[in-house]
């Protein structure tokens with residue numbers, strides 16, 4: 409496994425960042441979560457004037473052998489078909505990233521389809537989908553480690569283009585199953601609490617999904633080592649995202665974390681190096697039922713709770729303007745001093 413050298417955020421500027429936030433022409437604390445976001449991005453960038461440069465969302469896509477067993481409401485073929493949709497600009501993630509001026513990239517981590525090289529898809533394919541983990545591990549350990557490396561390489565390239573702010577998206581029919589198994593093993597939560605509707609299974613569908621995943625789980629040794637868990641139950645997109653996150657933290661990029669699947673990749677990454685969490689903002693609480701348990705395990709407070717459960721990075725991109733407002737206010741709002749407005753302790757009390 410390559411080493412990821414992640415620095416813990418320094419507390420050196422804490423007082424000065426806080427003073428700057430508190431010195432703005434507003435009651436102390438009145439910008440709520442925006443103040444927390446501005447404080448954290450200031451710490452990540454080691455700056456009193458943080459900036460968002462070339463914000464990018466990168467969608468990693470991979471197919472899942474388990475999808476052949478009907479764990480999703482949709483067929484496996486939707487994965488590659490959606491990549492064509494992305495390239496034509498017609499998916500939700502295209503719409504929202506265009507709306508907010510966010511650069512959009514797609515990586516083929518392991519889709520069961522050959523794409524024409526003229527399409528603007530970054531080819532990091534490890535294999536044509538994972539194996540069905542009901543019968544054998546999803547991937548080999550070498551493939552898993554290679555996935556970490558390729559994900560890290562993608563981020564290194566994006567960082568070279570000047571980007572300092574990244575959101576991750578995913579595409580892969582069946583990947584809420586991987587995420588549920590990762591959550592169950594790495595957070596030690598019983599599997600039935602982790603399995604949810606995904607793309608829209610009814611309660612009978614969820615029960616059958618649980619039975620299949622429970623059968624799969626019973627065939628392995630229950631190892632809680634993150635590489636073992638990903639090798640057994642991961643998706644190529646999940647593994648690459650975990651590697652990308654560790655590299656993004658090493659490069660001191662701010663990450664805006666999406667829903668259930670992206671958070672499962674972060675959960676695995678955090679078991680490799682927990683400092684990765686210091687570089688993350690949590691965009692939203694997904695309607696996939698176990699996402700809140702995952703967030704709680706990571707001690708993470710989501711910014712939004714608006715009933716989304718799509719993935720692709722959409723929750724993160726929809727949350728982006730809020731994060732932008734945080735960066736904007738710390739840079740552009742006048743202080744009490746600049747505006748000649750009296751601060752509370754200077755206000756004469758009426759006797």
Ligand SMILES: Cc1cc2ncn([C@H]3O[C@H](COP(=O)(O)O)[C@@H](O)[C@H]3O)c2cc1C
Nearest residue numbers: 480482578579580581582583584606607719
């Ligand atoms: C048209 C369509 C677009 C999507 N975009 C993201 N997902 C999301 O749903 C899938 C995960 O749910 P499950 O585990 O139930 O398959 C992933 O592909 C995820 O990206 C989509 C799903 C569909 C059907």
Ligand SMILES: O=C(O)c1cccnc1
Nearest residue numbers: 667668669694717718719
């Ligand atoms: O929260 C998510 O990321 C999610 C939930 C259901 C289906 N796809 C993604």
